[in-house]
Amino acid sequence: MSGVEIAISLIGIGTGNPDHVTRAAVTAMNAADLILLPRKGAGKSDLVDLRRTICTALLTGPAKVVEFDLPERDADAPYRAAVDAWHDDIAAVWAAQIAEHLPGGGRVAFLVWGDPSLYDSSLRIADRLRAGGRSIGVSVVPGITSLQALTAAHAIPLNTLAAPVTITTGRRLRAEGWPAGVETLAVMLDGACAFETIAPEGITIWWGAYLGMAQEALVAGPLATVGADIVARRAGLRARHGWIMDVYLLRRTGG
Incomplete structure (x- = not known):
């Protein structure tokens, strides 16, 4: 790819509902020559299906849509090292698909x-492609975040009056x-219900899964009262949908 002019657009598409895709995102999609859709295995086929649905609903231009298999992260390696290696692998696949x-x-x-x-690594992966003097430009089209979709679904403000909010991960909360x-x-990014590790007294939780999708699930209430219900519902939903x-x-x- 050395010397080749490549313009990469990272387009935020919200949480899976085509109605959440902004007009700016639609414009960027239709300006592309190539749209790359990652496949994450048969158990997560819904994810690429949703991207296909968005392309079918919103593409009017001649963009070529190509699917590729996303590399898997080594779950046995130390987390940060495994993620860095995973991002290297994804960048290599991106480069190969673009070259082809x-x-x-x-x-x-x-x-x-x-x-x-917000807790996405596409920008870091794109930076890897720019290493070594490659002629690559990167632009970002912002999208609706899961936090926006969550607070809208529960009809609550993200913060209390004049107060800050801390955004963290399940891994950090647990540790x-x-x-x-x-x-x-x-x-965010809590694969193991880290809220179970904190004392629940005096804490309210607003939880949501598959936000904006047909299978959206919501639970809210005192953590001491609804925490066990969230754990059970989450396990059931994951088993059902994969x-x-x-x-x-x-x-x-x-x-």
Whole structure:
């Protein structure tokens, strides 16, 4: 790809509902020469199906849509090292797909869940492609995040009056506990219900899975009361669909 002009568009598409895709995102999709859709295995076929649905509903231009198999992360290696190696592997696949389908250069788009700026690695992967002097430009079209979809679904504000919000991951909550001085905690990328590791008294939770999709599931209430229900529902939904995307907001009572 050395010397080839490639323009990469990272397009936020919200949480899977075509109605969440902005007009700017539609414009960027239709300006692309190539749209690359990742496949994450048979158990997560819904994810590529949703991207196909969005392309079918919104594409009016001549963009070529190509699917590719996403490399898997080594679950046995230390987390940070495994993620870095995984991103290297994904970047190599991106480069190979672009070289094959846009050998003379052009515009390639990736459809990113939520927004490319919030707990997504598309920008870091794109940076790997720019290493070594490659002529690659990167632009971002923002999208609706899962936190926006969550608070809208529950009809609640993200923050209390004039107060900050801390956004973290399930891994950090499990390892470090509730951060000192924090009233509202938004938790993402939690594959193991890390809220079970904190004392539930005085905490309210708003949880949502498959936000914006037909199978959307919502639970809200005192953590001590609804926590076990969320654990059970999450396990059942994941078994039924083969995958789950969820997010939740925790808030201390009386703040």
